Amino acid sequence: MKRALITGITGQDGSFLAELLLEKGYQVFGLVRRESWHRPNSASHLAGRIEVLFGDMSEGVDIASAIQDAKPDEIYNLASQSRPGESWARAPETLLVNGLGALRLFEAVRHNCPACRVYHASSSEMFGQSVVAHQNEQTPFNPVNPYAAAKVYAHHMAKIYRESYGLYIASGILFNHESERRPLHFLTQKVAYGAACTALGISDSPDLNEMGRPVVQHGKLALGNLEIARDWGYAGDFVRAMWLMLQQERPDDFVIGTGLLHTLRDLCGAAYRSAGRDWRECVVSDPALVRPLESVQTLADPSRARNILGWEPTVGFEVMVGKMVATQIARLRSLQSS
Amino acid sequence: MKKALITGITGQDGAYLAEFLLKKGYEVHGIKRRSSLFNTDRIDHLYEGPEVKQRKFVLHHGDLTDSSSLIRIIQQVQPDEIYNLAAQSHVAVSFEEPEYTANSDALGALRILEAIRILGLDKKTRFYQASTSELFGLVQETPQKETTPFYPRSPYACAKLYAYWITVNYREAYGMYACNGILFNHESPVRGETFVTRKITRALARIKLGLQDCVYLGNLNAKRDWGHARDYVEMQWLMLQQDHPEDFVIATGVQYSVRDFVNAAAKELGMTLRWQGEGIDEKGYDANGKCVVAVDQRYFRPTEVETLLGDPSKAKEKLGWVPQTNFEDLVAEMVREDLKSAERDELVKKHGYTAMDYHE
Numbered sequence: 001m002k003r004a005l006i007t008g009i010t011g012q013d014g015s016f017l018a019e020l021l022l023e024k025g026y027q028v029f030g031l032v033r034r035e036s037w038h039r040p041n042s043a044s045h046l047a048g049r050i051e052v053l054f055g056d057m058s059e060g061v062d063i064a065s066a067i068q069d070a071k072p073d074e075i076y077n078l079a080s081q082s083r084p085g086e087s088w089a090r091a092p093e094t095l096l097v098n099g100l101g102a103l104r105l106f107e108a109v110r111h112n113c114p115a116c117r118v119y120h121a122s123s124s125e126m127f128g129q130s131v132v133a134h135q136n137e138q139t140p141f142n143p144v145n146p147y148a149a150a151k152v153y154a155h156h157m158a159k160i161y162r163e164s165y166g167l168y169i170a171s172g173i174l175f176n177h178e179s180e181r182r183p184l185h186f187l188t189q190k191v192a193y194g195a196a197c198t199a200l201g202i203s204d205s206p207d208l209n210e211m212g213r214p215v216v217q218h219g220k221l222a223l224g225n226l227e228i229a230r231d232w233g234y235a236g237d238f239v240r241a242m243w244l245m246l247q248q249e250r251p252d253d254f255v256i257g258t259g260l261l262h263t264l265r266d267l268c269g270a271a272y273r274s275a276g277r278d279w280r281e282c283v284v285s286d287p288a289l290v291r292p293l294e295s296v297q298t299l300a301d302p303s304r305a306r307n308i309l310g311w312e313p314t315v316g317f318e319v320m321v322g323k324m325v326a327t328q329i330a331r332l333r334s335l336q337s338s
Numbered sequence: 339m340k341k342a343l344i345t346g347i348t349g350q351d352g353a354y355l356a357e358f359l360l361k362k363g364y365e366v367h368g369i370k371r372r373s374s375l376f377n378t379d380r381i382d383h384l385y386e387g388p389e390v391k392q393r394k395f396v397l398h399h400g401d402l403t404d405s406s407s408l409i410r411i412i413q414q415v416q417p418d419e420i421y422n423l424a425a426q427s428h429v430a431v432s433f434e435e436p437e438y439t440a441n442s443d444a445l446g447a448l449r450i451l452e453a454i455r456i457l458g459l460d461k462k463t464r465f466y467q468a469s470t471s472e473l474f475g476l477v478q479e480t481p482q483k484e485t486t487p488f489y490p491r492s493p494y495a496c497a498k499l500y501a502y503w504i505t506v507n508y509r510e511a512y513g514m515y516a517c518n519g520i521l522f523n524h525e526s527p528v529r530g531e532t533f534v535t536r537k538i539t540r541a542l543a544r545i546k547l548g549l550q551d552c553v554y555l556g557n558l559n560a561k562r563d564w565g566h567a568r569d570y571v572e573m574q575w576l577m578l579q580q581d582h583p584e585d586f587v588i589a590t591g592v593q594y595s596v597r598d599f600v601n602a603a604a605k606e607l608g609m610t611l612r613w614q615g616e617g618i619d620e621k622g623y624d625a626n627g628k629c630v631v632a633v634d635q636r637y638f639r640p641t642e643v644e645t646l647l648g649d650p651s652k653a654k655e656k657l658g659w660v661p662q663t664n665f666e667d668l669v670a671e672m673v674r675e676d677l678k679s680a681e682r683d684e685l686v687k688k689h690g691y692t693a694m695d696y697h698e
Contacts (some may be wrong), residue, residue: 060437088511091504092405093449098501100440103493107436140478140487142509146448150501153444156496157436164433164640 005029005313007057007105008078009050010041011178013121018046019249024243029070029078031055031063042181057101060098063284064108066117074246076119076245077105080151084125085291088212095150100247102154106161106169117246121311122155123148124175124231124257124298136255137173145291152252162251169171170245172238175257175300178320179235180327185210187223187264188232189324191271191283194221196328198282199275211288221282224289227263229297231257234315244309258299258313270321275329343367343417345402345450350528355421357388360384360394362575367415369400369424380528402446403438409453416459419578422465424449424570425498429472432494433640440497447501451508451516460514464578467505469518470498470589471563471589471646481585484520484637491641506585514535515583519574522589522648523617525668526567527675531696534596535564535672539603543676545608545630547684550695552630556637558597558620561645565590566671575624576657589648590661600631602666604672627677 004021008014009030016027029051030043037052053069055062057079067075080089080098087094102120102132109116127135128144143149155171155336162169182189184207197205199217205216215221233256265279272279306310315323342359346352347368366384370377378385378397389557398414400407404422414419425443427431433441447467454463474482475491490496502518509516529536532556542552566587573588573689596600597613600622604611611622611631622631653659663671683693 071446091452092445095373095445095448099444100437103436143503143507146504149500149507151543152503153496153500156499157493160491160493160496160641200676259518 001025001027003027003029003070003072004071004074004076005066006076006078006292007031008080010036010043011078011082011179011240012042012179012235014076014078015042015046016179017078017183018043018205018241019041019051019244020239022046022049027051029053029066029072031057031066041077057097057104060104060108063104064112067108067112069118069168072113072116072175074117074119075105075109076242077102079123080122081147084145084147087145087227091146093300094146095153098147098150099153103157106157107169109167110165114165114167117251118170119153119242119246120158120169120171122158122171122173122253123151124173124255124300126152126155126173127298134259134299136301137253137304146208149229159253168246168251170248170251171253173253173255174238174256175231175233175298177233177235177238178324180324181235182324184215189265190215190223191221191267192321192324193328195271195275195277195279195325196332197221198272198277199325199329200336202332219282220283220284222286222289223264223286224291226268226283226285229261229299231260231261231298231300232262232267232317232320233258233322237313237315238285241305241309241311248308254305254309255300255302256305256311257302258317259300259302260317261297261299262317262326267321270318271325274322274325339363339365339563340418341365341367341415342419342421343369343412343415344421344423345369345446346422346468347375347397348380348527349423349427350380351423351524351571351574352565353384353528354526354568355386355423355574356381356395358571358575365396365654367396367398367417369398369411371401372399393554402442402449403659404451405449408449408519409457410448412453412459417463418456419464419466420450420621421468421574422447427469427492427548428530429492429494430637430639432492432497436493439493440500443497444500448504448520451504453516455508459626460512464583465505465514465516466574466578467516468574469503469520469585470495470504471520471648472643473499473502477649480645481589481591481647483649484585484652491643492639495503501687509583514637515578517583518583518585519577520587521570522563522565522587522646524565524570525672526569527672529567529672535599536676537673538600539669539676540608540679542600542603542607542630543680544683545671546609546677547680549680549683549687552632554632554634554637555596555600556634556639557642557644558600558633559595559619560643563589563591563593563596563646563648564599564665564668565661566668569662573653573657573659577666579657584656585659586653587648587650587657588653590652590665591648591650592665593645594665597675598681599669602672606670607677608636617664
């Protein structure tokens, strides 16, 4: 039986990946911070089916001991401070976890299990204000926030460890991938939540945004820059690409995305449509929510992943957004009834 | 009177910059780490004790890995300019200590930027970040200029790349006057003894006097763009005197191999070297047929940077940059100084006293 260690298993990707690996018959270990495990998280329903190892990416000893306990064939490094917008206020922590955390993991692999295969979660945020229309594995990075700068650091370190020490480390440059498991502070989930509130006639939402105000206030959902455009895929599809990347003969980096571009307006349109409403009556743009520096457009060229990994997304944009809105409606209904 | 704060003041660039700024009339503050050995040789001639009234040169104990010490010093000094020259600056060592390298070189730069912001000095204090040609690593075009994409090849270069981007990000997001000097290799008689240029001049001087037999080097074919540190620190200062903060490549635009450097140093000492063999078997013999230069695999880096050549056109146009010291003069000056130290050691030994050999 193959053994896999996942860092960041309590997050959206970690939980989808754990399910996929369990289905494939892996024994799954998760490196988890004690406080994230003891509150409801995306992997709570997997308790009993996965082995939980407590530890923190900011402590090299924790990582090394998790590797010694799990004796993994594959490691998936998904742990990170995952909010680019918040990375301005949490810049040192973001580098410590997203940058140095990855490095500590690579070092631990080099010394404890050099034959182990490692997937590292890079991010399309690294392209930032790239001038290239379709971003692929050759596109130069131009990070525009502390999150992206830390991810660039880890991405290059992964490459150096692969080339200097012959380790099997593959980085997935993943474009935005969403799902009903996204926490509420993510843009797509906020929109799904806003649409769900509207559908249920909730004009002041029980959940608060990062400014401490209801996400939906006086019947309106406040967002930042509505002109931004993203390549949004479904997380369930993307974790399959992670696994595929570790089944190749040689480790390499891959851009993973749908290759389709949608604006925030499109997203609002799809979400409110599935709730039976017109988004233009329910969404406002608040300048306070615009990031200091914003990558305006990111669009993947996933041809390499398609050709070499045979990877294709299966869940389309409208279907994904519909799923997210339906989940939020169900959640709000159960809150209302309790 | 302007106040400058220099991190890495005990290093080669810190010492030259401190001297330069003192001449310009600055009050110069420097941060040094506590060490069990004296590490102030390079700034000994600038030192002013606490008994001096209205000191122009003040040292503070601090560390780039210790954010509270940085905040304390920056708050105390309220500098007009900060030059972040401190770093774990050795590429080969960064493979052995990648985490410390990231902590000091990447997080260290971020900690200073954050300190400036938190203390409300973002409109007052100008920030210089010592970036490096190592960012170009596996070069994507030749020569390298400000727009050349980066391709780091060492933990050192990765950490410096983070510091580069975070400096750009803080400039653009917060409107801070912050800029990167992407400096190509710059050397001098006070270059660290473990860097290849100084290792060569020091060893050949000692070989010349019979204090050492042979020097072991890594990749003799590696090509670099070498300038003089004294010239380069002036550009660091100039970058902070512009109307708008911008990033600049500082280089000579001329390239030599490590082997060229060895030959130039030998020539300065009146030695002629005869090269024989190839790759790791290559050796350099002196006129008596004695092997004085050999290659050792251990000095190769896990991932090599074969060639670096800078295009300093932007600095020339906007800062008026013209390097004052050419390659031959740089090598000659380094050899001259190392020959003096070797002669001192020879004298000391001849009189029965101990002179250190210093190995690493």
